[in-house]
Amino acid sequence: AQTVTQSQPEMSVQEAETVTLSCTYDTSESDYYLFWYKQPPSRQMILVIRQEAYKQQNATENRFSVNFQKAAKSFSLKISDSQLGDAAMYFCAYRSDQVLNNDMRFGAGTRLTVKP
Amino acid sequence: ETGVTQTPRHLVMGMTNKKSLKCEQHLGHNAMYWYKQSAKKPLELMFVYNFKEQTENNSVPSRFSPECPNSSHLFLHLHTLQPEDSALYLCASSQEVGLAGVTYEQYFGPGTRLTVT
Numbered sequence: 001a002q003t004v005t006q007s008q009p010e011m012s013v014q015e016a017e018t019v020t021l022s023c024t025y026d027t028s029e030s031d032y033y034l035f036w037y038k039q040p041p042s043r044q045m046i047l048v049i050r051q052e053a054y055k056q057q058n059a060t061e062n063r064f065s066v067n068f069q070k071a072a073k074s075f076s077l078k079i080s081d082s083q084l085g086d087a088a089m090y091f092c093a094y095r096s097d098q099v100l101n102n103d104m105r106f107g108a109g110t111r112l113t114v115k116p
Numbered sequence: 117e118t119g120v121t122q123t124p125r126h127l128v129m130g131m132t133n134k135k136s137l138k139c140e141q142h143l144g145h146n147a148m149y150w151y152k153q154s155a156k157k158p159l160e161l162m163f164v165y166n167f168k169e170q171t172e173n174n175s176v177p178s179r180f181s182p183e184c185p186n187s188s189h190l191f192l193h194l195h196t197l198q199p200e201d202s203a204l205y206l207c208a209s210s211q212e213v214g215l216a217g218v219t220y221e222q223y224f225g226p227g228t229r230l231t232v233t
Contacts, residue, residue, distance in 0.1 A: 004158075033220055044118055045206070045224040052219070091159070095220050099213055100166055102147055104222060106159040 002027045004094050006107035013082045014115050020067075021077045021110045023092030031097035034068065034075045039109075040088040048090070051075065053097070079112075087114045119143040122207050122225035129197065130233055137192040137228045139207030147212045148190040149222065150182060153204040165190065166212060197232045204229050 003026045013019035025034070032053045039045040051059045051068050058066050063083075067076045079086055092107040119142045129135050141148065150162040164172035165184040179201075181193040190207055208222040 035221060037224075044120075044226045046118060047221050047223075050219060050221055100171065102149075102164055102166065102210060102212055102220065103161060103172060104220075108156070108158045 002029075002032075002094050002096070002105050004092055004105045004107040006090075006092055006110050008110045009108070010111045010113070012113040012115060013079070013086075015082055015084060017082055018078060018080045019082055019112065021079075021090050021092075021112070023075045023077070023107055025073050025075065025092075025094045025105075027073070027094065029096055033095045033097065034066075035093040035095065035104075036064070036066070036075075036077045037091045037093060037106075038086075038088045039091065040085075043088075045091070049077065082114050084114050084116060087112055118223040118225070120207060120209055120223050120225035122205075122228050124228060125226060126229045126231075128231045128233060129194070131197060131199075133197075134193070134195040136194065137205055137207075137230075139190040139192075139225055141188055141190075141207075141209035141223070141225075143209055143211075143223060145209035145211045145223070146187050147210045148184060148187070149208040149210075150180075150190065150192050151206040151208065153206055153227070159206070163192075194230075197230075199232050202230055202232045 034051045036048040038048045049061045063080045089109045091109045095104045148165045152160040162176045163182040183191040204227045206227045207225040210222045
């Protein structure tokens with residue numbers, strides 16, 4: 001079964017600086033999707049960024065980018081120019097590419113604190 | 117907002133009570149999920165419905181009973197819960213098939229904070 005590991009329970013970053021959150025996963029599949037979700041305190045979990053495993057190019061969404069290393073099974077999230085609103089729990093998630101195989105696996109999360 | 121709503125947002129119930137959680141998605145998705153989120157633990161998938169049919173039940177105790185009357189609504193019926201069932205219960209939806217370029221991301225509701233006394 002696939003597993004997702006986030007080795008950093010907590011991280012902190014100074015406002016306007018850059019921070020990288022780590023995620024590794026274990027799978028025997030070749031096609032899959034990886035996601036980063038953000039859950040602010042007492043607010044809804046929202047999708048930050050998505051990466052298809054068949055794409056070599058790293059996904060980017062504004063200040064958020066990923067470093068996807070398929071061979072190493074690593075999927076880190078980089079947040080540039082950190083803002084106070086980035087403070088949240090961040091979850092890495094894995095999803096098979098098989099249709100209707102919708103058991104998405106989540107990591108335990110990383111709590112990000114942004115210092116003014 | 118994500119297009120997924122949940123009610124109630126907070127619920128306190130005794131161990132002998134019966135209550136229900138409701139979830140509604142306004143995204144036209146064909147899959148819906150219930151998750152349990154406890155402190156310092158990964159999200160636990162409880163139930164999956166694809167096209168209104170339950171396709172997964174991850175060994176969830178029978179005191180949790182899901183119901184999916186249509187593709188837009190999902191309920192979680194609760195009875196004789198235990199204090200360890202206190203947690204945030206999240207509903208999510210996704211598009212699994214039928215659209216070109218589907219990428220399977222799940223959209224989450226705000227959750228119901230459940231406290232069992």
